[in-house]
Amino acid sequence: MHEKFTKPYEPGDTEGRIYAAWEESGFFNPDNLPKRHKKPFTIIMPPPNANGHLHAGHALFITLEDIMTRYKRMRGFKALWVPGADHAGFETQIVYEKKLEKEGRSRFSMDSKDLYKEIYDFTIENKKHMENEVKRLGASCDWSREKFTLDPDVVLEVQKTFQKMYNDGLVFRGKRIVNWCSKHQTTLSDVETIAEEKKDPLYYLQYGPFVIATARPETKFGDKYVVMHPDDTRYATYKHGDTFETEWISGSVTATIIKDDSIDMEFGTGVMTITPWHDAADFEIAKKHDLPKEQVIDLRGKLLACAGEFVGMKIRDARPKIIEKLHAKGLVVKIDEAYAHNVPCCYKCNTPIEPQIMDQWFVKMENLAKTALDAVEAGKIKFIPDNYEKIFKYWMEHSIDWNISRQIVWGIPIPAKICTVCEFAFPDLQDEATACPECKSEVRKDTDTFDTWFSSGQWPLLALGYSRGRDYQTFHPTDIMETGHDLIFKWVPRMVIFSLYLEKQVPFHTVYLHGLVNDAQGKKMSKSKGNVINPIDIIDKFGTDALRMALVIGNPPGSDTSLAENKIKAYKNFANKLWNISRFVFTNTENIEIDETKITADSDKKLLQELADSTKEVTLDFEEYRFHLAAEKLYHYVWHRFADSIIEESKSILSSEDEHAKQSRQQLLICILKNSIIMLHPCMPFITEEIWHHIPKKKDAENSSLLLVEDWPAL
RNA sequence: GGGCGAUUAGCUCAGUGGUAGAGCAACUCGUUUACACCGAGAAGGCCGGGGGUUCGAAUCCCUCAUCGCCCACCA
Numbered sequence: 027m028h029e030k031f032t033k034p035y036e037p038g039d040t041e042g043r044i045y046a047a048w049e050e051s052g053f054f055n056p057d058n059l060p061k062r063h064k065k066p067f068t069i070i071m072p073p074p075n076a077n078g079h080l081h082a083g084h085a086l087f088i089t090l091e092d093i094m095t096r097y098k099r100m101r102g103f104k105a106l107w108v109p110g111a112d113h114a115g116f117e118t119q120i121v122y123e124k125k126l127e128k129e130g131r132s133r134f135s136m137d138s139k140d141l142y143k144e145i146y147d148f149t150i151e152n153k154k155h156m157e158n159e160v161k162r163l164g165a166s167c168d169w170s171r172e173k174f175t176l177d178p179d180v181v182l183e184v185q186k187t188f189q190k191m192y193n194d195g196l197v198f199r200g201k202r203i204v205n206w207c208s209k210h211q212t213t214l215s216d217v218e219t220i221a222e223e224k225k226d227p228l229y230y231l232q233y234g235p236f237v238i239a240t241a242r243p244e245t246k247f248g249d250k251y252v253v254m255h256p257d258d259t260r261y262a263t264y265k266h267g268d269t270f271e272t273e274w275i276s277g278s279v280t281a282t283i284i285k286d287d288s289i290d291m292e293f294g295t296g297v298m299t300i301t302p303w304h305d306a307a308d309f310e311i312a313k314k315h316d317l318p319k320e321q322v323i324d325l326r327g328k329l330l331a332c333a334g335e336f337v338g339m340k341i342r343d344a345r346p347k348i349i350e351k352l353h354a355k356g357l358v359v360k361i362d363e364a365y366a367h368n369v370p371c372c373y374k375c376n377t378p379i380e381p382q383i384m385d386q387w388f389v390k391m392e393n394l395a396k397t398a399l400d401a402v403e404a405g406k407i408k409f410i411p412d413n414y415e416k417i418f419k420y421w422m423e424h425s426i427d428w429n430i431s432r433q434i435v436w437g438i439p440i441p442a443k444i445c446t447v448c449e450f451a452f453p454d455l456q457d458e459a460t461a462c463p464e465c466k467s468e469v470r471k472d473t474d475t476f477d478t479w480f481s482s483g484q485w486p487l488l489a490l491g492y493s494r495g496r497d498y499q500t501f502h503p504t505d506i507m508e509t510g511h512d513l514i515f516k517w518v519p520r521m522v523i524f525s526l527y528l529e530k531q532v533p534f535h536t537v538y539l540h541g542l543v544n545d546a547q548g549k550k551m552s553k554s555k556g557n558v559i560n561p562i563d564i565i566d567k568f569g570t571d572a573l574r575m576a577l578v579i580g581n582p583p584g585s586d587t588s589l590a591e592n593k594i595k596a597y598k599n600f601a602n603k604l605w606n607i608s609r610f611v612f613t614n615t616e617n618i619e620i621d622e623t624k625i626t627a628d629s630d631k632k633l634l635q636e637l638a639d640s641t642k643e644v645t646l647d648f649e650e651y652r653f654h655l656a657a658e659k660l661y662h663y664v665w666h667r668f669a670d671s672i673i674e675e676s677k678s679i680l681s682s683e684d685e686h687a688k689q690s691r692q693q694l695l696i697c698i699l700k701n702s703i704i705m706l707h708p709c710m711p712f713i714t715e716e717i718w719h720h721i722p723k724k725k726d727a728e729n730s731s732l733l734l735v736e737d738w739p740a741l
Numbered sequence: 742g743g744g745c746g747a748u749u750a751g752c753u754c755a756g757u758g759g760u761a762g763a764g765c766a767a768c769u770c771g772u773u774u775a776c777a778c779c780g781a782g783a784a785g786g787c788c789g790g791g792g793g794u795u796c797g798a799a800u801c802c803c804u805c806a807u808c809g810c811c812c813a814c815c816a
Contacts, residue, residue, distance in 0.1 A: 293815040307814035610775035
């Protein structure tokens with residue numbers, strides 16, 4: 027009897043040792059796999075943000091990707107899973123700003139180089155913790171190929187891509203209306219804003235002969251254009267271009283009538299004035315009719331000089347005072363107190379976005395999006411579950427130019443120069459240019475950094491070194507991009523676009539999307555609700571294998587799952603069950619050499635056939651990415667067929683005098699145990715590896731004795 | 742305003758054409774060659790409502806209801 031099997035299974039005693047043995051074997055690196063592993067299988071890990079600890083969502087994706095990798099490795103593939111860490115630009119900067127705030131400091135009073143250095147140290151420290159946590163989850167990724175999104179080669183490649191896109195006319199700098207967060211003092215892309223439903227008063231104001239409705243009177247100081255639909259019969263007597271004098275907030279203005287069919291005749295009075303500097307829709311109208319634009323609110327969210335006596339006031343404070351003044355002038359017609367509308371806000375701090383016209387770098391998306399759309403329509407990329415294909419396509423059909431510059435220090439610098447006189451901007455990777463090529467004036471270095479998705483979008487290429495890298499030929503396109511369904515917009519399309527643009531290949535042929543991990547009541551985990559489950563605490567309590575099973579079973583692709591301690595405990599019990607099954611089998615098969623040909627009893631042959639059927643079914647589930655079913659079927663087979671039934675009936679056979687039947691049954695037990703352990707390995711890598719070492723091997727058993735690289739059962 | 746998804750046992754969820762499943766909870770009994778982190782047994786569901794297709798529907802189609810998520814420049 028093996029000493030170890032006299033005690034219950036203790037994951038804490040085994041997992042660290044087993045992981046070390048795997049790492050030492052070198053088999054996480056596909057170059058070290060036995061020669062029979064020929065066909066490549068590749069997953070690039072979505073790099074976790076190196077700014078904190080792993081959460082349940084990380085645990086889920088690492089589990090799923092590890093299952094895929096281990097399964098394919100055992101099926102004889104040259105399996106590569108590339109780990110990574112993301113500097114996570116804006117996200118990390120915010121985490122660090124909160125830290126500064128607690129210490130009574132602010133980034134706005136710091137030298138940018140010092141700030142960068144501090145965040146760098148902070149990130150590197152967190153990166154180490156994060157990597158250790160990934161290891162504790164059992165990830166069989168190739169650490170020798172690990173990438174960090176601020177590695178010097180990554181930075182250089184990303185900057186080169188910027189230059190190439192500029193040369194190809196796909197990147198430009200221009201004055202556009204952008205999303206401005208006045209708290210974080212940076213622009214944001216559209217996917218970095220969230221629509222908050224707010225109830226604000228809607229003011230109906232007299233504007234010459236018209237009544238206009240607005241929720242933002244504080245932007246209206248400079249409004250000189252009043253817009254209505256050309257087909258609106260109520261205003262048929264007014265002609266496009268007509269002007270009139272009217273009393274307004276700070277005195278009399280000359281207003282011009284504009285007819286534009288983007289106006290909704292049903293809303294309010296069907297008439298509005300426009301504020302092109304602070305409203306995207308108004309901006310479009312102004313652009314169409316070539317109207318002037320005037321800034322009313324500064325980057326700190328305060329009113330500018332055109333606001334007259336209100337100058338310098340925060341918009342929130344100014345609003346009631348402005349209304350007061352308009353009242354006094356008799357210009358307020360009526361007020362709808364609770365007008366419900368959606369206000370775009372910063373997705374991190376919920377500050378209402380203040381649209382501003384600013385010079386920023388943009389990527390022209392239309393043609394690039396078309397290439398991604400074509401690739402998906404040509405069937406080059408499949409989605410699991412497949413309804414995400416529709417969502418992806420919708421997004422590609424409605425893409426707008428992408429603002430890639432951020433006014434934060436934490437990120438990859440945009441390698442560009444900007445003319446201090448004519449504002450001409452151009453890439454300068456070598457940092458050589460001192461004069462503007464257009465007007466010969468002095469240039470300044472661009473201090474902005476890239477949107478983190480500009481680098482993350484090239485992740486599969488960066489991880490494999492583009493077509494110039496040693497791994498690219500073998501492993502690109504990769505097989506699966508496994509990520510959260512919330513990244514279907516933010517990330518997935520950008521990777522497709524960059525790979526198609528830079529290397530004319532799709533980055534992956536399958537996109538597997540997982541859902542959210544919710545709490546036991548199915549509610550979203552959040553720090554404020556206090557229902558966050560920390561995966562490392564769970565591992566300490568129940569073991570990694572139990573956590574992994576709990577995350578996988580009952581969790582089909584695309585849908586959210588709920589994680590309860592009870593559920594995890596159930597799989598800890600399963601691990602223990604497996605342990606005790608092994609104990610039973612080993613104590614009853616001591617000194618036996620494995621030989622399946624000795625399974626001769628008819629009843630045993632039937633059970634062997636049943637095992638073969640289950641194997642086939644489970645294998646198909648693995649092939650089709652139905653890990654939730656594969657794991658559940660294995661669980662059920664091992665516990666309720668093997669333990670409850672087969673082992674129970676074995677007790678009498680093993681104690682009988684019929685040596686022939688006994689021998690057949692002993693071989694059967696080992697055979698079932700062995701196959702079960704192999705098939706459970708992708709889901710429960712630690713305990714299966716531990717048990718594997720005690721399974722009798724054939725005399726001619728080749729190479730390593732690690733289950734990690736054992737062949738999957740023949741079908 | 743558009744799109745997507747969900748609605749199955751007390752709870753959390755699987756199950757996509759062939760006599761309803763798991764985990765947890767609750768009930769009864771039981772220490773026997775592993776395991777009480779256990780076993781045996783029983784209980785629990787007109788599979789959201791209605792209509793249709795089919796020999797047969799939780800599963801496919803239509804419709805309604807409720808919930809959730811995503812997208813969207815009605816000022």
